[in-house]
Structures are given as structure tokens and as C-alpha cells.
Amino acid sequence: MGEAVSVIPVVSYARISVDTARDGHGVEDQHKVNAETAVRLGWTIVHRYTDNDLSAAKAGVLRPDFETMVKSLKAGHLPDGQPVRGVIVVADDRLARRAGDYERFVDALTYEEGRLYADAKGSKNLYSEDVESMGLFGVVISKMEVRKMQRRARRSHRARAEMGIPVGGKRPFGWQVDKLTLEPEEAAWLAKGAREVIAGRSMHSILREWRDADVRTINGKAWASRSLKLAMWNPRLCGWRKHNGELVRDANGVPVVGRWEPIITSKEWMAIDAIFSARVGPRVKADGTVADYRTPSYLLTGILRCGKPGGDGRICNSPLRAAVRPDLSGGYLYQCPSREMGGCGGTGRNGAKIDEFITEAVLSKLEERVGAVQVETRWAGEGELDRLTRKQRKLLQAWQKDQISDELFFPENQRMESRVKQLREDRTRHVLNQQRAAEVTGDVRGRWNSGRLDLAQKRALIREALHAVVVLPVGGGGRRPFNPDLLVPKWRD
Template identity: 55%
Template sequence: MPSTDRDLIPVVDYARASTDKAKDEHTVRDQQTVNEGTAARLGCRIVARFADNDKSAAKENVLRDDFEAMLKVLRAGKLSDGTPVMGCIVVADDRLVRRAGDYERFVDAITADEGRVFADKRGFKDLYSEDVESMGLMGAVISRMEVKKMRRRVRQWHRSRAENGIKSNGRRPFGWQEDRLTLDPVEAPLMRRAAESFIAGKSMNSIVKDWREKGVKTSRGNEWTMNTLRAALDNPRLCGWRMIRGELVTGKDGKPVCGEWEPIITPEQWEAIQAIFNARRGKQITYSGQAVSALARDHREHRYLLGGILRCGRILPDGAMCGQRLKADKQPRGNGHRYMCRAATQGGCGGLSRQGEKTDEFISEAVLAKLEERSVTARTDIGPWLRQRELDEKEEQLRELRTRFAQRRISNSLFFDEVERLEPEIAQLRADRERHSLAAQQTSADISDIRRRWYSETDEDRLDISQKRTYIRAALHAVIVHPAGKGKRFDPDLLEPIWRED
């Protein structure tokens, strides 16, 4: 072995390792770099190090920046400062490449000039030899096959854990303690209240705004956003279920597997949340749970209760009704608010206005009375979902088809024809069940409690405007405000509610 550093072969070192992110992003869990003593023993001197920690060498969509930079150095035969480079050294060649294409690029770069060396802890490999290069290619292919097997085993491991109701790994989800099993005494009630409020009509924007004002943070310590709240509400973990790749994990009986952790809400509440999300994709539902054309929901905060719901009933000179939505604004002297028709330049007639507080009070009472009437009827009408047996039968048919296909007991054409027929039918039945769950959740709400919270004096207990507007819009198409004439007092008979059909 040469006695001085000057006599040693200048090489670069490449490392690829996992990092322990739970402690420090730059702490290497497994030693995957060659130390100076090992390099000197092999007759090499390390002049530069390249590392791509936490980057897979097997995935095609992963860019290893240092690997690409190293290839440029090897092709050039020198570093950017002119230091010569005569080869590369790694702990093990499977830490360098796991794809045949990358192996060929590496060999082309390192053999771009004569006399280059490549070594791992076991010694040198002559990459100029066709036999060695072929063996390296075979090694890369075998390594890729092993990676695929590992991925398959990991997927099967995750699914096995899910099917046995075992908690998933990862960061602590909001609402649970660090063990991811026990409910957090502060966060769980917040999430439960958010789910109940969302089902009752409160907008996600309003919930996020409320949590931000109270200083509520995500489990990672970040500010809540609409996207993070939607992801939390959309997660079946809330009701004790698991989902893998968009599908609920079910047992042999076709029922969702219940996890070992404590649920925050009931399965019926989670399905009601799904119905609302589905409704926003164009499958809107009414208060009674029936699928109809799009029913407007508020996705922004309103300052006034009936903004956009009241319509001008003034008759124009041509005999037609104005029909323009009334806008809300503060009274000129700052005393409350009023609703008024827009100016003619904005599409209205500008000839009608109404006192805001009294209008809000009258319509609120009218809607609460209608909800009480519907609640009595709905409790007797809603009943259990009557298509569960039909759904169970179709799910069983699909499971049987998949079993027969896996055992090669059915032709490809017949299998896919049947699957394409069954999957849409099952999806429709599940959506119908979600709509039924939402209707059941809404009708089971105690209307007396809604009335109490409608007028509650405490901010924590009182329904906010977005919730009140959801109840109002579920009960009404609109309210026509007929002209009263100058100087006349507020007359509730001039407010004409246009009710939605029961």
C-alpha cells in the first residue's frame, strides 16, 4: 500500500442511507459511508463525498441529485476546483444503483477514460471487463426484483395489520394521544364538535377560522387550513375504520374492520360527512336526504343572515316582478342593518328596502317552526336503510368473482364484464346509504336544542351564521319581499317564504 496520501488514488465516495427524521434530518441511522481508513487500506484517497440520503435508488420518479452530480464529475475526471478524480468507492454496490439503466450510465461515466477504479469494502471491480459489467447488470436486475418483493411484502404487511384492526404507523393523528389509541382529552372533543357542526351545516371555513382564533394547532403544530380539516373529516379513522388506497378495509363478512383505537364519532356520522362531500361533487341532497338538483351551500362567511336569500317583489312598469336578490348593508346611522334592492345599473330596481333585524327574526321563527313540523314527520318516516341486503349480496358477488379470478376459474372477459357491471351498482348503493345516514343524522337532531342554540347568548354554544343559513336554505327556496310603501311599519305579511317541497 502506498505510504503517502499523494501516492493514493484520488476517488469520490458515494453514500445512500436512511435518516432518522424523528431525531434529526441529518443523523444517519446506518453507517453507509466509507471511512478514510478503509479507503487508505484499498490504496485510495477520498477527495469528495456524494450522498443521497432517504432517496430510493429503485423508483423511477426519484431524482438523486448527488448521484447525477457524481456522474458529471466522473465523466470530467475532475472536481470543479480541478482536483483529479480517478474512480469511485462505496460501502456496497447495491447502495449505488438498483436499476439497470442507472448502472449502465455509471459504468459509461467511470470508464470514459482508461485506468479508472471502482471499489467497495470487499475490494476492486474491473468495470472495463465485459463479464464484470454483465454481472453488474444482472446484480442490478436482481436487486430491482428484490425491491419489488420487499414492496409487495410491505403492502401485504400493511393490509394484514389493517384487516386485523391494528393501528397504522406514522405521526400522531389529531384527536389521539401519542399511542394513537387513546383519545386526547382536549383535541378529541374539538374534532367531535367539528364533525357534528359540519353535519349540521357549519362551513369548514368557519370551523377553521374558529380554531385559528382559539390557537388550535394540528398534530404537527401547524395552522389549520381547509385542506387539512377536510382530510381529517374525510379519514374513516374518526369512526374506527381503516382505508387503503381509497377503499375501506373489510373483513371476510364484507363489513368494515373496526380498529383497536377509540373512535371519535359514529360510523353513521362519518357516512353523513361522506354524503356532504359527495353532494359537493354534484350529487346534492335535500334536508330529507333525497337526491335532487344542486342545492346551494355556503363556502364563505356571510355577515348577514338572509343575504342572497331575499328577493325583491316590486312590480315593474312592464308588469314583471323585479326578482333581484336583495343585498345587505349597515343602516346609515350605524343602527343595525337593512336589506335593499340593487340599483338599476346593477340589475335591480333600487326601489325596495326592509329593516334587517326584524326580517331576520321573522324568517328565523318561520324556519324553526317548519323544521319542528318536518322533524315530527321525519322521525316516523326515516326508518332503517332498506337496501342493505341488496348491497351485501352485490359485494358478496364481487368477492366471489375476485376469488374465482385469482384461482383461474373464470375467463378474463367474463370477469371484467361482471366487475364493470357490479362496481358502479355497488358505488351507487353505498352513496345512497351515505345519503340515508346524513338524513338520519339531521332528523335525529333535537329541534328544541337547535332552537336554543339559535338564540344562545354564548359564542361557544350559539349556531353561527353559516349553520343558520344551511337550515334556512334547506327549508326555503327564497323569500319574496313585497313593497310596503313609504312610512309604513314592518309588516311580516309582506314577506312571502317560498318553501321547498317536503
């Protein structure tokens, strides 16, 4: 490139992964390498970009500083107007591990003639097709290595599961630090609770007893209904384990027995599994309506979406959550989760006012559709579901009485479980459609305002009319004057 010039403005880019951080090499070390390279080449660093602990290999990960750097390169200057004529990175694989990202970077850098690029080894001419091709090839190799490591990790995890070996993480409640030996007092509580569930005692009653006795989780916290249910439903109690949501089984379909001490028998856990499985997701009630065990406490939770744009121009799109705010009229706020929880934390609006506006918009839209909805006929799968459910119950009873072997029970039960799950999901969809159609064709506004619709039914009607509502940010949370123009409903056809 000829003799180094005394002042050539360039930017420095560093990325540090979790693995690198564990090795003790921080962002400061990477910037130091870049600074030494700049001095050696006679270039001047005018800005530093860093994406800390953000993988360059995953498609869904947004690296804000990388995206900002690409924009500045293409523009030829920083947001404050300071010119930029090149980039220094520690190494190509710290810059990009996806071919698309590398190509966008090269396009931005070479948008004008004379741009410079260097890593710790020295300067490189990205205007040369050979150099660009080698860089792209290096990105592909790097991506292949990442995938190899991910596959090895998954195989190792699966192999440990199939051998019944405990994996990393904190000790489970009921076992000691080695995850194999029982912790007597905790195990006794689990055994007692599990057998009471089988006997018909409610989870609420068991939870109240545990709280009164000050039984704590391994983190020292009071038990919640969800955490207690998950502890009771964990196949670890009988010596089994799940991997990716399925029981780990051998070639014959029989669950693999782990190396830890069990708390209850496999037959007892299967009874618990049958009880809890019947309660998962929406439930069809006797009157033909649908109840949802997981109905949120607020009308538009999960329906509202954050519309704040990010550095790349795309909106955040995270579901807004409700939070109690006594200082607001209505007492609650819909807000975007923090960055640590997967959102941007940049949008917050008065919950009661949004509920009121969207309710009126939805009711008006549904009233327009009256007469256009036809109630469907009776669901055709009722007979098959009833037959399979009775057959599965008899099979379980026969196995629990040792009338059939494991080798006969587990494969057949697994096949029936899969089909029953499909049928239940189909029935729920069918009945939900009927329920929605009935609500829409009647006096929906009268029933809504009279209090005859519960929260689950109201949410079902809203989802009948809307895909989502995008909430555009105004700043200041719920304290700014309410502006309905900043709510963008996405209507269903």
C-alpha cells in the first residue's frame, strides 16, 4: 500500500465471546492489539466498536455495534461527521462468522475507492478478488467449526442422557450436590406431595402446606405453584429423565433409568404424568366452551408488540408485559421487557387506556362481521379420541398391576400418546372456532359489557379480530398524554 501516512482515520472493531472471556482475554486486550496495529501502520483510530458476548455465528443475534459500523463505513463518516477511511479488527473470525455479514461488510468498506483494512497480522487489500475470496472462505470454515462444536455438544448431552448420567447445573431439589444421593428431608417432602397428587389433593393445598412449613427451594425462595408443579412432574423422581421434552428411551422404547436414587416408583410418576397431561393448554369444558389454564391476568398481554425501531431500522417486536403501577390511572402499565429479558425496554404505555381503545376497536370490527360467520358441524374425531383414551387408561392400569411387561407397555403407550395429543389439539381448535363464531354472531357488545364473558373469552374474541397491536414509542412511559394514533392494529382478514 506504499509508505504509511501519518493520519488516516480508521475505526476499530472488537468482539469478545463468552469462551474468550473465560480465557481471560477481555475487550481491552483486543482494542490494545488494534491500537498497536494502528501505530505500526501509521493510522489513527477515531472510534471503537464493541459487541461483547454476542455470537457472530447465530442468525438471530443482532450485533448493534457491527451494524452501526457498517453504516458508518458506507457513509464514509461517523454520525458526528468525522471521516472514516478504514477498519482494524483483531482477526477476520472476530468480525464475521456468517457469509452474509462478511459480504455486507466488504460491500460497505469498498463502497468508495481507497478504503483500508487490517487485522493483527497487517493490512489487507479487500479490493482484490483473491483477498476477498480468501476472507469469505475463512468465514465459511469458521462457521463449519462452530457447527461442529454445537453438534458435539448435542451428541455429548444426548449420550449422557442415554447413559443416565446427570448433567451440569445446580442440584435438583431432593438430591445432594452430587445429584445422585438423596437429600432426606427434601426427598420426603417430594414423595409425600407426589403421592398426595395421585390421591387427588389439589396443588394449591399442597403449596399452602409447604409454605406454612417454610419448605424452601434450593435457592432459598418460597415455592410458587408453577415451580412446585414442575418439581412433581419431573420424571427424575422415578429415575427417568427427559431430553428436548421427550423421555429418553432405549431401542425398545423403554425409558432409560438414571444413576441417581429415585424418590417414587415409575408407576407412581406415570400416574402423575397422566393427571398433569390432562390439564395442559386449553381445556374443553362440559358446556362446549374453552378454558385456558394459562390465561394471563391482563387483557392484551402477548397481543401488544413493541414498535420501537432498533439501530438496523427493524422494530423490536417483543410482546409487551403488564406491570402494576399505582401511580398511573388504571393502575398498570404495558411495557417492553428489558434487554436482559429479550426486549429493548424502550416502550411503556398506560394499560387501562390501551385496553379501552382496543376493546372498542375490536367490538366495532366484530359487529361488522356479524352474519358472515357460520357455526361448524360436530367434531368428527370424538369417537376415536374417546376410544383411544379408554384404551390408554386400561393399558396403564394393566401395567401398574404388573399384568403386562415394560417391553409391551411403553412402545404401545408412546404411539397412543402421540395420537391422543393430536386429537386433543384438533378438538380444541374445532370447539374454539365454534365458540368464537357463536360469540361473533350474537350481541357481542352486550355480552362483553354485561360481564358475561370472562377474560379468556374476551382474549379469544380479540385474537379472532387481531393478529397483534404494534405499540409505537413516545418516551416517558405512561406519563405522556394518551395518543391512539401510536397504536397500530394488525387486523385479520
